Amino acid sequence: MSIYKRKSGRYTVVLAKSEGSGKRRSLGTFATKKEAEAAERAALVSRDSGIDLAPQATTLEGIFASFIAQAEGDGLSGTTLRNYRETFRRCETIAQIRIAKLKPAHVARLRSTLLGTGWSGGRGPMSPRSVRNTIAIVSTLLAWGVENELVGRNVAVASRERRGRNKGRQIEKRPTRHYERADAERLIREAAKTRYASMIVFCFETGLRRGELAGLRWTDVDLKARVATIRNSVAYVPGRKWCKDTKTHLVARVALSDHAIEALRAQHVQQAKDKLAAGPFYDEQGFIFAPPEGGMPSPAAISSAVSKIAKRAGLSIRTVHGMRHSTGSWLLNAGVDVRTVAAILRHSTPTTTLNVYAHELEGAQAQAVRNLLGAALPTSTEGSSNK
Numbered sequence: 001m002s003i004y005k006r007k008s009g010r011y012t013v014v015l016a017k018s019e020g021s022g023k024r025r026s027l028g029t030f031a032t033k034k035e036a037e038a039a040e041r042a043a044l045v046s047r048d049s050g051i052d053l054a055p056q057a058t059t060l061e062g063i064f065a066s067f068i069a070q071a072e073g074d075g076l077s078g079t080t081l082r083n084y085r086e087t088f089r090r091c092e093t094i095a096q097i098r099i100a101k102l103k104p105a106h107v108a109r110l111r112s113t114l115l116g117t118g119w120s121g122g123r124g125p126m127s128p129r130s131v132r133n134t135i136a137i138v139s140t141l142l143a144w145g146v147e148n149e150l151v152g153r154n155v156a157v158a159s160r161e162r163r164g165r166n167k168g169r170q171i172e173k174r175p176t177r178h179y180e181r182a183d184a185e186r187l188i189r190e191a192a193k194t195r196y197a198s199m200i201v202f203c204f205e206t207g208l209r210r211g212e213l214a215g216l217r218w219t220d221v222d223l224k225a226r227v228a229t230i231r232n233s234v235a236y237v238p239g240r241k242w243c244k245d246t247k248t249h250l251v252a253r254v255a256l257s258d259h260a261i262e263a264l265r266a267q268h269v270q271q272a273k274d275k276l277a278a279g280p281f282y283d284e285q286g287f288i289f290a291p292p293e294g295g296m297p298s299p300a301a302i303s304s305a306v307s308k309i310a311k312r313a314g315l316s317i318r319t320v321h322g323m324r325h326s327t328g329s330w331l332l333n334a335g336v337d338v339r340t341v342a343a344i345l346r347h348s349t350p351t352t353t354l355n356v357y358a359h360e361l362e363g364a365q366a367q368a369v370r371n372l373l374g375a376a377l378p379t380s381t382e383g384s385s386n387k
Helices: 033-048 060-073 078-091 104-116 128-147 181-191 197-206 210-215 258-281 299-312 320-333 338-345 350-356 358-376
Strands: 002-005 011-016 024-030 227-230 233-237 240-244 252-255
Touching (some): 078 233, 181 197, 181 320, 197 210, 233 299, 252 338, 320 338, 320 358, 338 350
Antiparallel strands (some): 233 240
């Protein structure tokens, strides 16, 4: 293995394909000799482990195809797989580059392009958050390639954020968007004209994810004990849907409010009408929020229904997740502790709740200081005199 300095000033690491082989191959070029030496040391370790350090034909798109194939076999969520595919489409400028030729500069150029002009299927420049997610996909793919001995190194890790005006600037997390109480009432009033009113009320009262809402069966509900057991979620990709574990892979029991129980009873009545209308063609699978013909609900259909109702109500928030965020925000603003809210929303840890609802907690803290501490302590002028 040797290091050569090119006329351009960059350094190249060249290695033999295997011990005793006369065929030499380039590992790539590096800006400094120090970087080249570090790559050479890493390459020696990798070569001794049997890794093909410079695959000649594999492209980033090929790595992606292998990654997705394994993810599907491992049962990864259909929604997650779809998001991976949609995000990878933005990597069009580097997708066909051979892994042996892929450099940090390519990743940096992809970032600049997405921030500057966007990609061919987009609508102009992308937000820093979306660009960050795109680069994260590239890094995930290359890390997977390194782990599976398909890639010598992860060049996305070597790629650094642009300097200059972006130096030291962090991408801020956007506050969660949720319905105000008045907007929620507007949504429910509009939903009352449809078959989805009870589902929307139930979602506000429990904070279920759309897949969990679709996966809930009548056998999961105990009206006497006033609890619902969340054990399944429906995953969906175009042309296919199936039941899987919940997002956190946990079975959770959620307490039901009076409104939630009323919504379930109303849904039972609605479903009885559906069965009567469909007759012997009704597909009885026990799902609470089944479509009119029965069978397994589709998360996409639920989202579409909510979006249409919210649009007719003149609301800007039109998602099921907006209702879930409303549940979390209302509970925190009512003074419910974070651990309890995390349990209700079925977050894996209270830390997740703290991260998602940081802005709500700030507001709740300010309100507590005004209402409690402000009322408990005397003002600075009370009891004083002008002696």
